[in-house]
Amino acid sequence: MNKAAFLVVICFVVYGSNCLENDILDCAKQAHAGICPMILDPVCGTDGQTYANPCLFCLENNERKKIGAALVEVRQFGNCHDDGIL
DSSP, X not given: OOHHHHHHHHHHHHHGGGOXXXXXXXXXXXXXXXXXXXXXXXXXXXXXXXXXXXXXXXXXXXXXXXXXXXXXXXXXXXXXXXXXXX
């Protein structure tokens, strides 16, 4: 089972059928109260940035929504490149 499929299975176990947004993550469930766990599970965004985990990726989109900026989508799970992690 690939990593994305595994995450979807875990998502459904934890959150039920409401876990998907854009067929990948439900940010409403990820960044609850603006607090994210300190877990390394990199997500590469379409902005070319690597986020340390899905929750931090979602926090970025929450901030973008507040200012009316374009949202970032998931390009892939894992690092975008070797420039480090946000």
